[in-house]
Amino acid sequence: MTSTVKQSRNGVDTEVLFATLDAVKAAPEAAKLQFRAHNEWVSGTHNRSTIADFFGVGEERAHERTFVFDADHPAVLVGRDNGPTPVEFVLHALAACLTSGLANIAAARGITLHEVRSMVSGDIDLNGILGLNPEVRNGYQQISVRFQIKGDAPADVLKGLIEQSRKRSAVFDVITNGAPVTIDVDAN
C-alpha cells in the first residue's frame, strides 16, 4: 500500500487531519468555533433555515454554498409537510455526527470502512407538546441508534470505532447532556 492510498483512506486526508490536531495543539485559541442558522417563518408550522456563515480557526468563513432547509409538520400534526419536522432534523444530526467522526477515527487507526449505515429513531408522546399532561416531557423520551458497519477489521474493532466516535461526538454530547440555551426577543 502506498503512502498516497493511506492518506485517502475512507476518503479522509489523514495528513490534514493530523495537521489540524497539531495546529490546535499549538494554538488553542484557534479551536473556537461558532456555528449559526438563520430561520424565517413562512406560514403555519412551515419555516426555513439558511446555513451559510460560521466562525472558525480564527476568522469569519462561509460554506462553499448556502444551504437552505425547510421544516414543517405533517398533516396529522397540523402542518403541510413542506419539510421534515424539527425533531427529525435532530435525529439526522445525531446519525451524521456519529458517522462523520467514524470515518476519521477509522482512518487514523488504519482501518478501511466498506459500508456504514444507521437508523435513528426517537419516541415522543404528544401529551407533552400539546400540554395535556404535565408529567410527559415535550422532547424525545428515548432515542435509539442502530449501526451496521462493515470494514477490514474484526467486529469488536469496528464496534470500537463507533464507541470512540460516540465519545467525541458533539451532537451526542448535546443530546445526552444538554446545553444551555438563551432566547432574546426583539418584538414590535
Added chain:
Amino acid sequence: MTSTVKQSRNGVDTEVLFATLDAVKAAPEAAKLQFRAHNEWVSGTHNRSTIADFFGVGEERAHERTFVFDADHPAVLVGRDNGPTPVEFVLHALAACLTSGLANIAAARGITLHEVRSMVSGDIDLNGILGLNPEVRNGYQQISVRFQIKGDAPADVLKGLIEQSRKRSAVFDVITNGAPVTIDVDAN
C-alpha cells in the same frame, strides 16, 4: 372578520389544531409518535440521511415526499463541505421547532403574525472534539437564539408567544435537558 379568515390565521387551520387536541385528549394512546432518520456514510466526513417514514396517530405513515440531507465538515475541519456540519442541523432544528410552535400558539390566541426571523448561534471549542483537553466538552458550550417578531399585538404579548413556544418545544427540551440515547452496533 369572517370565520374563514380566523381559521387560517397565520396559515394555521385552528379547527384542525383544536380537533387534534381533542382527539389526543379522547385517546391518549394516539399521542405516541416515533420519528426516524436513515443515514448512509458516503466518504470521509460526508454522509447522507433519508427521512421518509414515521409512526403517528396510531399507524405507520410516510411524508408526502422523501427528504434527503447531506452532512459534511468544511475544509477547515477536514471535510469537503458537501453539506452543513451535524451541529449546524441542531441549530436549524431548534430555530424551526420554536418557530413552528409560535404560529400555532399565535393562531390559538387570535394574534396575526407579520414576520418572524431568528438567528441561532452555538459556540464550540475544538479542544473537546479533538480530545486535546478533557475539561472541554464536545458539544455546544452555549447556544443563543435571537428572535425578531412582528405582529398585531403589543411587544409583551408577542414576547409571550415565544415564551409559550419555548415551554412546549420538543427540540428546546431535548437540547436543554438532554435525552437518553442507546447505540447498538451490527459489525461484520
